[in-house]
Amino acid sequence: MRISLINVQISEGNNIVPPLGVLYIAATLERQGHELxxxxxxxxxxxxxxxxxxxxxxxxxxxxxxxxxxxxxxLTERLKQELPQAVFVCGGxxxxxxxxxxxxxxxxxxxxxxxxxxxxxxxxxxxESGAHDEIASIKGLYYWKDGEITYTGPPELIDDLDSIPFxxxxxxxxxxxxxxxxMIRGHALDRITTIFTSRGCPYPCIYCASHIxxxxxxxxxxxxxxxAELEGLVNNYGIRGFYICDDLVTGDRDWMMEFSRxxxxxxxxxxxxxxxxxxxxxxEMLMLMKQAGCIQLxxxxxxxxDKTLKTMKKHTRTDVARHTFRLMHKLKMRCCAxxxxxxxxxxxxxxxxxxxxxxxxxxxxxxxxxxxxxxGTAIYHMAVQNRWIDPASTADERYTHRQxxxxxMAIEHSPEKLAAVRRRFxxxxxxxxxxxxxxxxxxxxxxxxxxxxxxxxxxxxLNFFKTLRLDxxxxxxxxxxxxxxxxxxxxR
Numbered sequence: 001m002r003i004s005l006i007n008v009q010i011s012e013g014n015n016i017v018p019p020l021g022v023l024y025i026a027a028t029l030e031r032q033g034h035e036l037x038x039x040x041x042x043x044x045x046x047x048x049x050x051x052x053x054x055x056x057x058x059x060x061x062x063x064x065x066x067x068x069x070x071x072x073x074x075l076t077e078r079l080k081q082e083l084p085q086a087v088f089v090c091g092g093x094x095x096x097x098x099x100x101x102x103x104x105x106x107x108x109x110x111x112x113x114x115x116x117x118x119x120x121x122x123x124x125x126x127x128e129s130g131a132h133d134e135i136a137s138i139k140g141l142y143y144w145k146d147g148e149i150t151y152t153g154p155p156e157l158i159d160d161l162d163s164i165p166f167x168x169x170x171x172x173x174x175x176x177x178x179x180x181x182x183m184i185r186g187h188a189l190d191r192i193t194t195i196f197t198s199r200g201c202p203y204p205c206i207y208c209a210s211h212i213x214x215x216x217x218x219x220x221x222x223x224x225x226x227x228a229e230l231e232g233l234v235n236n237y238g239i240r241g242f243y244i245c246d247d248l249v250t251g252d253r254d255w256m257m258e259f260s261r262x263x264x265x266x267x268x269x270x271x272x273x274x275x276x277x278x279x280x281x282x283x284e285m286l287m288l289m290k291q292a293g294c295i296q297l298x299x300x301x302x303x304x305x306d307k308t309l310k311t312m313k314k315h316t317r318t319d320v321a322r323h324t325f326r327l328m329h330k331l332k333m334r335c336c337a338x339x340x341x342x343x344x345x346x347x348x349x350x351x352x353x354x355x356x357x358x359x360x361x362x363x364x365x366x367x368x369x370x371x372x373x374x375x376g377t378a379i380y381h382m383a384v385q386n387r388w389i390d391p392a393s394t395a396d397e398r399y400t401h402r403q404x405x406x407x408x409m410a411i412e413h414s415p416e417k418l419a420a421v422r423r424r425f426x427x428x429x430x431x432x433x434x435x436x437x438x439x440x441x442x443x444x445x446x447x448x449x450x451x452x453x454x455x456x457x458x459x460x461x462l463n464f465f466k467t468l469r470l471d472x473x474x475x476x477x478x479x480x481x482x483x484x485x486x487x488x489x490x491x492r
Contacts, residue, residue: 001034001035001058001059001124001127001128002034002035002037002055002056002057002058002059003029003034003035003036003037003057003058003059003060003061003124004036004037004038004039004052004055004057004059004060004061005022005025005026005036005037005038005039005060005061005062005063006022006038006039006040006041006048006060006061006062006063006075007019007021007022007038007039007040007041007062007063007064008041008042008062008063008064008068008071008072008075009040009041009042009068017177017193017194017243017245018040018167018169018172018174018177018193018194019040019063020167020194020195020196020245021063021092021116022038022040022061022063023038023167023168023169023171023172024116024117024164024165024167024168025061025091025116025117025120026038026167026168026171027164027165027166027167027168028117028120028121028164028165029120029121029124030165030168030171031165032121032124032125034124036168036171037051037052037055037057037171038168038171038172039051039052040172042071049078049079049082052079052082052083053082053083056083057083057086058086058087058127059086059087059088059089059124059127060079060083060086060087060088060089061088061089061090061091061120062075062076062088062089062090062091062092062106062108063090063091063092063095064090064092064094064095065092065093065094066093066094066097066374066375066399067399068094069094069102069399070399072090072106073105073106076088076090076106076107076108080107087109087110087127088106088107088108088109088110089108089109089110089111089112089120089123090102090103090106090108090110090111090112091111091112091113091116091120093209093212093213093374093376094375094376095111095112095113096113096114096212096213096376097209097212097374097375097376097380098375098376099111099113099142099151100142100149103142103143103144103149104149109143109144110123110141110142110143111141111142111143112140112141113140113141113142113151113154113155114140114154114155114157114212114213114214114215115140115155115157115158115199115213115214115215116140117158117164118140118155118156118158119138119139119140119141119155122138123135123138123141126138135152136150136152137152138152139152139153139154139155139156140152140153140154140155140156157199157200157214157215157217157219158219159219161198161199161219161220161221161225162221162222162225166229166232169233169236169237170236174193174237175237177193178190178191178192178193178237178238178239189240189241189271190240191237191238191239191240191241192239192240192241192242192243192271192272193233193237193239193241193242193243194242194243194244194245195226195229195230195233195242195243195244195245196221196244196245196246197220197221197226197244197246197249197259198218198219198220198221198246198247198248198249198252199214199215199218199219199246200214200215200216200217200218200219200247200248201214201216201218201247201248202216202217202218202248203248203313203314203315204313204315204378205312205313205314206311206312206313206377206378206379206382207312207340207371207372207374207377207378207379208247208377209374209375209376209377209380210247212376214247218248218251218252220252220255223255223258223259223262223263224262226259227259227262227263227266230242230263230266230268230270231266231268234268234270239270240269240270240271241270241271241272241273241293242270242272243272243273243274244272244273244274244275245275246274246275247275248277248280249274249275249276250274250276250277250280250281250285250297251277251280253280253282253285256285256288256289257284257285257288259292260285260288260289260291260292260294261288261292263292263293264288264291264292264293268293269293270293271293271294271295272292272293272294272295273294273295273296273297273298273334274294274297274298275297275298275299275300276297276298276299277299277300277316278299278301278316278320278321278323278324278325279315279316279320279324281297281324281327281328282327283327283330283331286327286328286331286333287331289333290331290333294333295333295334296333296334296335296336296364297328297333297334297335297336298335298336298338299321299324299325299335299336299337299338299363300338301321301337301338301339301357301358301361302314302338302339302340303318303339303340303343303346303350303353303354303357304318304339304350304353304354304355304356304357304358305318305346305350305351305353305354306318307345307350308343308345308346308350308354311343311344311345311346312340312343313378318353318357321337321357321361322357322360322361325337325361325362325363329362334364334365335361335363335364335365336363336364336365336366336367337358337361337363337365337366337367338366338367338368338369339354339358339366339367339368339369339425340368340369340370340371341354341368341369341370341371341418341421341422341425342370342371342407342409342410342411342412342413342418343371343411344382344411344412345412346411346412347412348413348421351421354368354425355425355428358425358429359428364432365429365432365433366429366432366433367426367433368422368425368426369422370404370406370407370408370418370422371407371409372399372404372407372408372409373388373389373408373409374399383409388409388410388411389408389409393408405419406419407419
């Protein structure tokens with residue numbers, strides 16, 4: 001069958017990355033012998049309609065997050081008008097968090113709930129063979145039957161992740177994702193890409209929804225399987241580094257130490273970074289990671305108040321964060337710290353404790369975000385129950401940014417107060433975050449882009465004046481750079 005898969009992209013900020021979720025599904029379907037077409041687009045600035053019409057797919061699949069959901073709705077409406085005979089399927093985090101609403105609003109034929117490879121492949125098999133009666137036996141599907149929505153039950157998650165083929169990166173212009181800046185949180189490095197080594201997270205953090213898609217049980221690929229993928233990326237795309245996007249990559253100490261030893265033995269010369277918890281890092285493991293080329297760990301510290309950490313169910317403490325960052329500095333490894341403000345019960349004093357902890361731990365890159373009630377998170381349910389937000393607001397334009405600039409909800413403090421606090425906190429760390437000698441060449445190239453496009457430069461300055469946050473100015477320039485890069489790629 002001919003299948004078009006679309007990741008609805010939000011092209012802003014400095015983290016344009018390949019849509020690995022869609023590419024995993026594409027690889028699974030391609031292995032079954034289907035003909036695939038993949039798009040990673042911002043439909044508000046990019047037109048793929050004609051290419052899809054020419055391809056004449058029998059199935060169109062769309063993946064989206066909450067912040068791209070309005071764009072997904074607009075794109076689906078256009079595609080249904082142009083290709084009314086195609087079967088439409090949607091999936092992704094937002095679809096899993098709000099399946100009934102998404103199915104009704106998008107008016108697609110099927111919705112794949114949670115992990116998509118197994119459910120999608122079986123659905124395509126049934127559609128190809130005409131065995132429509134068997135669709136009811138496919139776990140993890142929402143679909144229309146006799147005018148009503150039917151749910152087939154929770155999907156069976158894939159335990160053997162090594163059985164999944166590597167993402168079908170060849171179906172995209174993958175070189176565009178490897179072009180500069182290739183930022184690892186303030187560290188300029190080109191020809192880097194992203195990988196996953198595991199799925200699932202057992203922690204109940206109230207601001208996170210990853211468990212609704214990937215489950216609470218942690219499933220890991222073998223170290224050999226991950227390294228085989230990396231070798232392919234080196235040979236096929238000439239990558240020089242990678243970023244592990246897992247929620248809990250350092251959660252299994254034995255796995256990480258085995259992976260580090262095997263990666264060191266391969267001598268691929270790759271530099272890499274990953275996300276980590278402050279309570280899942282020890283000196284022996286970190287030393288092995290450094291020997292294997294790890295240059296940075298990104299820690300979700302989240303708060304400098306132990307009271308607030310309990311509220312968010314982070315299951316860690318500020319003294320653990322202090323110890324871990326002292327260890328990172330001792331080993332001379334780059335470290336990133338992210339924080340969230342705006343939690344229930346969080347006082348002004350609690351936020352100041354967060355600011356003081358951020359200054360004390362001296363991360364190489366520090367970022368502050370607002371608590372945002374994304375569907376699927378515990379804080380979203382709390383926000384709806386307590387009327388902090390209107391549940392219909394998740395399709396609001398306020399959600400359509402990678403990171404919101406104005407709080408979507410205000411619990412203990414006004415949106416203006418939270419915005420002022422974040423601005424003060426973030427501006428304090430601007431120089432440490434961005435003004436590093438190893439990034440000067442890249443910033444010079446961005447300046448050249450701005451000088452060639454006075455109108456774009458004016459837009460960047462206007463965005464800065466809206467928030468008065470210096471990081472917004474940098475992010476706007478990054479967005480301009482990436483949009484122009486993507487436009488040049490499409491022109492070719």
